[in-house]
Amino acid sequence: MPKLSKENWKDDRVASARNGENPMVITEMRSDFAVIGDTQFLPGYCLLLPFKKVDSLNDLSVKQREEYLLDGSLIGDTIQYVCNPIRINYSIYGNTDAFLHTHIFPRYEWESAESISKPVWLYPGNHWQDDKYLFTEGQHAHMKEKLKHKLHERMKDAY
Template sequence: MLENNVAWKQDRILSAHRGDNPMVLAKMKSGFAVLGDTQFLPGYCVLLPSVKVDSLNDLDVKQRSDYLLDMSIIGDVINEVCHPKRINYSIYGNTDAFLHAHIFPRYEWEPKENIPKPVWLYAQEKWTDSKYLYSIDKHLILKEKLIDKLKERIKQIY
Protein backbone atom coordinates (compact mmCIF):
# COMPACT_ATOMS: atom_id res chain seq x y z
CA MET A 1 0.00 0.00 0.00
CA LEU A 2 1.33 3.44 -0.96
CA GLU A 3 0.85 5.04 2.44
CA ASN A 4 2.75 2.29 4.29
CA ASN A 5 5.62 1.74 1.83
CA VAL A 6 7.57 4.96 1.39
CA ALA A 7 11.07 3.60 0.59
CA TRP A 8 10.64 4.87 -2.98
CA LYS A 9 10.60 8.45 -1.59
CA GLN A 10 14.27 8.19 -0.57
CA ASP A 11 15.26 8.60 -4.24
CA ARG A 12 12.24 9.44 -6.36
CA ILE A 13 14.20 9.51 -9.63
CA LEU A 14 15.92 6.16 -9.08
CA SER A 15 12.64 4.58 -7.97
CA ALA A 16 10.99 5.93 -11.16
CA HIS A 17 13.73 4.28 -13.26
CA ARG A 18 13.29 1.03 -11.31
CA GLY A 19 9.53 1.13 -11.82
CA ASP A 20 8.65 1.22 -8.13
CA ASN A 21 7.67 4.88 -7.78
CA PRO A 22 3.87 4.61 -7.56
CA MET A 23 3.37 8.28 -8.42
CA VAL A 24 4.76 7.96 -11.97
CA LEU A 25 2.25 8.88 -14.64
CA ALA A 26 4.50 8.61 -17.69
CA LYS A 27 8.08 8.44 -18.90
CA MET A 28 8.73 11.55 -20.94
CA LYS A 29 11.64 12.63 -23.12
CA SER A 30 13.37 14.50 -20.27
CA GLY A 31 12.21 12.51 -17.27
CA PHE A 32 9.11 11.35 -15.46
CA ALA A 33 5.73 13.01 -14.96
CA VAL A 34 4.58 12.16 -11.44
CA LEU A 35 1.49 12.97 -9.43
CA GLY A 36 2.11 15.29 -6.49
CA ASP A 37 2.06 13.81 -3.01
CA THR A 38 -0.71 16.17 -1.97
CA GLN A 39 -3.83 16.79 -4.01
CA PHE A 40 -5.60 19.71 -2.35
CA LEU A 41 -5.29 21.25 -5.82
CA PRO A 42 -6.44 18.27 -7.92
CA GLY A 43 -4.03 17.40 -10.69
CA TYR A 44 -0.87 18.78 -9.06
CA CYS A 45 2.10 17.11 -10.76
CA VAL A 46 5.88 17.19 -10.68
CA LEU A 47 8.38 16.64 -13.49
CA LEU A 48 11.43 14.67 -12.34
CA PRO A 49 14.45 14.69 -14.65
CA SER A 50 15.91 11.44 -16.00
CA VAL A 51 19.29 12.33 -14.53
CA LYS A 52 19.66 13.91 -11.11
CA VAL A 53 21.19 17.38 -11.46
CA ASP A 54 21.20 20.38 -9.15
CA SER A 55 19.42 22.82 -11.43
CA LEU A 56 18.06 23.52 -14.88
CA ASN A 57 21.34 25.27 -15.66
CA ASP A 58 23.21 21.96 -15.31
CA LEU A 59 21.47 20.67 -18.44
CA ASP A 60 22.72 21.47 -21.94
CA VAL A 61 20.49 23.58 -24.19
CA LYS A 62 18.78 20.58 -25.85
CA GLN A 63 18.10 18.92 -22.47
CA ARG A 64 16.70 22.20 -21.12
CA SER A 65 14.43 22.55 -24.13
CA ASP A 66 13.16 18.99 -23.70
CA TYR A 67 12.62 19.52 -19.98
CA LEU A 68 10.70 22.76 -20.38
CA LEU A 69 8.61 21.33 -23.21
CA ASP A 70 7.76 18.29 -21.09
CA MET A 71 6.80 20.59 -18.22
CA SER A 72 4.39 22.45 -20.50
CA ILE A 73 2.96 19.20 -21.89
CA ILE A 74 2.09 18.15 -18.35
CA GLY A 75 0.37 21.52 -17.94
CA ASP A 76 -1.62 20.91 -21.15
CA VAL A 77 -2.78 17.54 -19.84
CA ILE A 78 -3.76 18.96 -16.44
CA ASN A 79 -5.79 21.60 -18.30
CA GLU A 80 -7.60 18.93 -20.33
CA VAL A 81 -8.36 16.66 -17.39
CA CYS A 82 -8.97 19.10 -14.52
CA HIS A 83 -10.12 22.33 -16.23
CA PRO A 84 -8.37 24.77 -13.87
CA LYS A 85 -8.38 28.54 -14.33
CA ARG A 86 -4.62 28.46 -15.01
CA ILE A 87 -1.42 26.48 -14.49
CA ASN A 88 1.47 27.67 -12.30
CA TYR A 89 4.97 26.32 -12.96
CA SER A 90 7.70 26.42 -10.33
CA ILE A 91 11.30 25.25 -10.16
CA TYR A 92 13.08 25.83 -6.84
CA GLY A 93 15.21 23.03 -5.45
CA ASN A 94 15.63 24.65 -2.05
CA THR A 95 14.16 21.88 0.09
CA ASP A 96 14.79 18.94 -2.24
CA ALA A 97 18.11 20.07 -3.69
CA PHE A 98 17.78 18.63 -7.18
CA LEU A 99 16.01 19.74 -10.33
CA HIS A 100 12.28 19.10 -10.32
CA ALA A 101 9.40 21.22 -11.60
CA HIS A 102 6.07 21.68 -9.84
CA ILE A 103 3.03 22.03 -12.08
CA PHE A 104 0.09 23.39 -10.10
CA PRO A 105 -3.44 23.84 -11.38
CA ARG A 106 -5.12 26.91 -9.92
CA TYR A 107 -8.90 27.04 -9.55
CA GLU A 108 -11.69 29.60 -9.35
CA TRP A 109 -13.00 27.84 -6.22
CA GLU A 110 -9.83 28.42 -4.19
CA PRO A 111 -10.24 30.69 -1.16
CA LYS A 112 -10.18 34.31 -2.32
CA GLU A 113 -7.18 35.12 -0.10
CA ASN A 114 -5.12 32.33 -1.73
CA ILE A 115 -5.82 33.11 -5.39
CA PRO A 116 -3.20 35.88 -5.82
CA LYS A 117 -0.56 34.06 -3.74
CA PRO A 118 1.88 31.24 -4.52
CA VAL A 119 0.60 27.79 -3.50
CA TRP A 120 3.45 27.52 -0.98
CA LEU A 121 1.58 30.02 1.21
CA TYR A 122 -1.32 27.62 1.79
CA ALA A 123 -1.61 26.42 5.40
CA GLN A 124 0.84 23.68 6.41
CA GLU A 125 -2.02 21.21 6.91
CA LYS A 126 -2.69 21.23 3.14
CA TRP A 127 0.79 19.73 2.66
CA THR A 128 0.76 17.26 5.55
CA ASP A 129 -2.76 16.28 6.62
CA SER A 130 -3.66 12.79 5.39
CA LYS A 131 -7.01 14.00 4.03
CA TYR A 132 -5.14 15.97 1.34
CA LEU A 133 -2.44 13.39 0.55
CA TYR A 134 -2.67 11.19 -2.51
CA SER A 135 -4.54 7.96 -1.90
CA ILE A 136 -5.62 5.28 -4.31
CA ASP A 137 -9.16 5.40 -2.94
CA LYS A 138 -9.58 9.12 -3.60
CA HIS A 139 -7.35 9.77 -6.59
CA LEU A 140 -7.01 6.66 -8.75
CA ILE A 141 -9.53 7.86 -11.35
CA LEU A 142 -7.74 11.22 -11.62
CA LYS A 143 -4.39 9.43 -11.93
CA GLU A 144 -5.70 7.14 -14.68
CA LYS A 145 -7.14 10.08 -16.64
CA LEU A 146 -3.83 11.93 -16.43
CA ILE A 147 -1.95 8.81 -17.55
CA ASP A 148 -4.25 8.29 -20.53
CA LYS A 149 -4.01 11.92 -21.67
CA LEU A 150 -0.23 11.99 -21.19
CA LYS A 151 0.22 8.85 -23.28
CA GLU A 152 -2.00 10.34 -25.98
CA ARG A 153 -0.12 13.66 -25.96
CA ILE A 154 3.31 12.00 -25.93
CA LYS A 155 2.38 9.97 -29.04
CA GLN A 156 1.30 13.17 -30.81
CA ILE A 157 4.44 15.15 -29.97
CA TYR A 158 7.28 12.63 -29.95
Protein backbone atom coordinates in the same frame (compact mmCIF):
# COMPACT_ATOMS: atom_id res chain seq x y z
CA MET B 1 23.07 1.30 -6.25
CA PRO B 2 20.93 -0.65 -3.78
CA LYS B 3 17.35 -1.18 -4.78
CA LEU B 4 14.92 1.06 -2.93
CA SER B 5 12.02 -0.58 -1.19
CA LYS B 6 8.38 0.40 -1.11
CA GLU B 7 9.03 1.91 2.30
CA ASN B 8 11.88 4.22 1.28
CA TRP B 9 11.12 5.26 -2.29
CA LYS B 10 10.78 8.88 -1.12
CA ASP B 11 14.45 8.93 -0.07
CA ASP B 12 15.41 9.23 -3.73
CA ARG B 13 12.39 9.97 -5.88
CA VAL B 14 14.38 10.04 -9.12
CA ALA B 15 16.14 6.70 -8.54
CA SER B 16 12.92 5.07 -7.37
CA ALA B 17 11.18 6.30 -10.54
CA ARG B 18 14.01 4.89 -12.67
CA ASN B 19 13.78 1.57 -10.79
CA GLY B 20 9.99 1.38 -11.24
CA GLU B 21 9.43 1.72 -7.47
CA ASN B 22 7.98 5.22 -7.26
CA PRO B 23 4.20 4.69 -7.05
CA MET B 24 3.55 8.32 -7.94
CA VAL B 25 4.88 8.02 -11.50
CA ILE B 26 2.16 8.66 -14.06
CA THR B 27 4.33 7.87 -17.07
CA GLU B 28 7.79 8.10 -18.53
CA MET B 29 8.31 10.93 -20.99
CA ARG B 30 11.23 11.69 -23.35
CA SER B 31 13.81 12.54 -20.72
CA ASP B 32 11.86 12.65 -17.51
CA PHE B 33 8.98 11.29 -15.46
CA ALA B 34 5.52 12.79 -14.99
CA VAL B 35 4.60 12.26 -11.34
CA ILE B 36 1.41 12.97 -9.42
CA GLY B 37 1.86 15.11 -6.32
CA ASP B 38 1.88 13.64 -2.82
CA THR B 39 -0.86 16.08 -1.89
CA GLN B 40 -3.96 16.77 -3.93
CA PHE B 41 -5.65 19.75 -2.26
CA LEU B 42 -5.38 21.24 -5.74
CA PRO B 43 -6.59 18.25 -7.80
CA GLY B 44 -4.19 17.33 -10.57
CA TYR B 45 -1.03 18.72 -8.94
CA CYS B 46 1.91 17.03 -10.66
CA LEU B 47 5.67 17.17 -10.82
CA LEU B 48 8.29 16.60 -13.47
CA LEU B 49 11.41 14.63 -12.47
CA PRO B 50 14.37 14.27 -14.86
CA PHE B 51 15.79 10.83 -15.59
CA LYS B 52 19.16 11.96 -14.34
CA LYS B 53 19.34 13.61 -10.94
CA VAL B 54 20.95 17.04 -11.38
CA ASP B 55 21.10 20.11 -9.15
CA SER B 56 19.37 22.58 -11.45
CA LEU B 57 18.00 23.29 -14.90
CA ASN B 58 21.34 24.91 -15.72
CA ASP B 59 23.07 21.53 -15.36
CA LEU B 60 21.24 20.27 -18.45
CA SER B 61 22.40 20.86 -22.01
CA VAL B 62 20.33 23.28 -24.07
CA LYS B 63 18.69 20.33 -25.87
CA GLN B 64 17.89 18.63 -22.55
CA ARG B 65 16.41 21.89 -21.23
CA GLU B 66 14.18 22.17 -24.31
CA GLU B 67 12.91 18.63 -23.80
CA TYR B 68 12.45 19.07 -20.06
CA LEU B 69 10.53 22.34 -20.33
CA LEU B 70 8.41 21.07 -23.22
CA ASP B 71 7.51 17.98 -21.22
CA GLY B 72 6.51 20.17 -18.27
CA SER B 73 4.22 22.18 -20.51
CA LEU B 74 2.66 18.96 -21.86
CA ILE B 75 1.84 17.96 -18.29
CA GLY B 76 0.26 21.39 -17.84
CA ASP B 77 -1.83 20.87 -21.00
CA THR B 78 -2.92 17.51 -19.65
CA ILE B 79 -3.93 18.88 -16.25
CA GLN B 80 -5.84 21.66 -18.05
CA TYR B 81 -7.80 19.08 -20.06
CA VAL B 82 -8.48 16.59 -17.25
CA CYS B 83 -9.07 18.95 -14.30
CA ASN B 84 -10.24 22.18 -15.96
CA PRO B 85 -8.45 24.73 -13.75
CA ILE B 86 -8.42 28.44 -14.62
CA ARG B 87 -4.62 28.42 -14.99
CA ILE B 88 -1.49 26.37 -14.50
CA ASN B 89 1.45 27.56 -12.38
CA TYR B 90 4.95 26.14 -12.88
CA SER B 91 7.58 26.29 -10.12
CA ILE B 92 11.24 25.26 -10.15
CA TYR B 93 13.04 25.88 -6.87
CA GLY B 94 15.33 23.25 -5.39
CA ASN B 95 15.77 24.94 -2.01
CA THR B 96 14.26 22.20 0.16
CA ASP B 97 14.78 19.22 -2.14
CA ALA B 98 18.10 20.16 -3.75
CA PHE B 99 17.63 18.52 -7.13
CA LEU B 100 15.90 19.59 -10.32
CA HIS B 101 12.15 19.05 -10.26
CA THR B 102 9.24 21.13 -11.43
CA HIS B 103 5.97 21.59 -9.58
CA ILE B 104 2.96 21.96 -11.88
CA PHE B 105 0.01 23.38 -9.97
CA PRO B 106 -3.53 23.82 -11.28
CA ARG B 107 -5.28 26.87 -9.87
CA TYR B 108 -9.06 26.93 -9.51
CA GLU B 109 -11.80 29.54 -9.38
CA TRP B 110 -13.12 27.94 -6.19
CA GLU B 111 -9.92 28.88 -4.29
CA SER B 112 -10.38 31.77 -1.88
CA ALA B 113 -9.49 35.25 -3.16
CA GLU B 114 -6.67 35.34 -0.63
CA SER B 115 -5.23 32.01 -1.79
CA ILE B 116 -5.61 32.42 -5.55
CA SER B 117 -3.67 35.68 -5.54
CA LYS B 118 -0.65 34.15 -3.77
CA PRO B 119 1.84 31.35 -4.41
CA VAL B 120 0.63 27.86 -3.56
CA TRP B 121 3.39 27.57 -0.97
CA LEU B 122 1.48 30.00 1.27
CA TYR B 123 -1.35 27.53 1.80
CA PRO B 124 -1.51 26.44 5.46
CA GLY B 125 0.81 23.60 6.46
CA ASN B 126 -2.04 21.15 6.97
CA HIS B 127 -2.72 21.23 3.22
CA TRP B 128 0.70 19.65 2.67
CA GLN B 129 0.51 17.00 5.38
CA ASP B 130 -3.08 16.30 6.46
CA ASP B 131 -4.27 12.83 5.44
CA LYS B 132 -7.44 14.25 3.90
CA TYR B 133 -5.35 16.03 1.23
CA LEU B 134 -2.78 13.29 0.56
CA PHE B 135 -2.82 11.24 -2.63
CA THR B 136 -4.35 7.80 -2.21
CA GLU B 137 -4.97 5.19 -4.87
CA GLY B 138 -8.50 4.76 -3.58
CA GLN B 139 -9.40 8.41 -3.99
CA HIS B 140 -7.17 9.52 -6.88
CA ALA B 141 -6.38 6.48 -9.09
CA HIS B 142 -9.08 7.39 -11.62
CA MET B 143 -7.70 10.92 -12.05
CA LYS B 144 -4.14 9.58 -12.30
CA GLU B 145 -5.23 7.16 -15.03
CA LYS B 146 -7.02 9.95 -16.94
CA LEU B 147 -3.87 12.10 -16.68
CA LYS B 148 -1.78 9.22 -18.01
CA HIS B 149 -4.11 8.57 -20.95
CA LYS B 150 -4.31 12.23 -21.97
CA LEU B 151 -0.58 12.77 -21.48
CA HIS B 152 0.14 9.88 -23.86
CA GLU B 153 -2.09 11.60 -26.43
CA ARG B 154 -0.28 14.92 -25.95
CA MET B 155 3.12 13.25 -26.31
CA LYS B 156 2.08 11.61 -29.59
CA ASP B 157 1.03 15.03 -30.90
CA ALA B 158 4.17 16.80 -29.67
CA TYR B 159 6.91 14.35 -30.59
